[in-house]
Amino acid sequence: MRKTLLLVLLGCCIAFGLLGCIKSASSPENNQANTPTPPAPANEPAPEPQPASTDELDAKLQDWVNHSPMRLKMHGMWINAGLIVRLGAGVEFIDYSWLEAAAQDIARKAGDFAEMWELIRDANRDMAALARNEEWFDARMASFRVWSYCTDCHAENWSPHTRGFKPETFKTWLENGNAAEDAPTTGIRLTAPPRFLQIMFRMLGNINMGNAAMESHDSAGVLDATKNIHEVVVEQLSFWRTIERHARAIATQAENQRIDGIDAQYAKMTSGCIGCHDKYVADGRTPLNPLPWKYSDD
């Protein structure tokens, strides 16, 4: 019985597309998606949780290991960009709540990335100013701060695979009842596109050069290093701020139940995605760049 229901629902999803499915699931009788409907009463008790079989646990942990927060954020933005095109084209009933939410999601993610780069930019700037004044102790502290902001992004966005974790790592943790140090791991395994990694290594090299210059009280050397880091950082920052600004503009239009001008905002927003991908990803993967404003046969 439940299986049939699932099959029917799945059929609906395929027939009407993602959005049709969301709409029919949230408001089956009227088409006013802006009116929340109360949740249906649960008529079956939740099934008792069963301990996972070994195979299930292995599969689950493999999934955890491969999970890349950075790629998932990209996927989310790509899907929501697609929804903006579909809803903003105005050819069907426009669900303004979803239009606004899709744009807000992109704006929020872009804003979070931008904020990380901004912290790095400011600490790097401090380091340059302190070195110029020959305040070596404080300059050294600023350098630590730069690196610790870099690590914040790594902790948030690297997959466990990148960090060298394996399913066996977590199985050992579970068996020991703690995050055992002697659990099997590998070294760091990088998976990001080479050109993106190049700017990472460029920044690391310059942090190291800056630190060495500080040891020998060489202000010019530090300024050279901070300048190189600054270049990388402000470019990343500008991609993300562009995306954030135009995604917010789309969200504001949607909030006012309007779609005029959204096409131009969308073009500017996606120029940020495409600009970074062309320069730092460009490895022919699909899907990558957000969909164009309207499908080509329009």
Ligand code: HEC
């Ligand atoms: C927006 C998030 C983000 C920020 C900010 C960031 N990185 Fe990275 N970094 C990454 C990602 C993603 C990878 C690649 C992970 C992979 O290949 O799976 C990476 C990888 C690296 C690597 C290669 C791995 C290693 O440790 O040898 C280095 C080096 C590195 N980053 C240095 C830096 C430095 C230095 C900074 C700060 C000045 C920095 N990163 C800031 C996201 C970031």
Ligand code: HEC
């Ligand atoms: C500042 C750089 C930058 C910006 C801006 C950016 N991306 Fe990305 N994107 C990347 C990098 C780097 C990767 C590769 C990540 C990896 O494989 O580890 C990527 C990968 C992707 C992927 C493929 C993920 C996969 O699983 O293969 C999609 C889809 C994507 N981005 C969508 C977007 C969208 C949509 C936007 C704009 C709203 C955007 N990106 C903005 C750097 C960026």
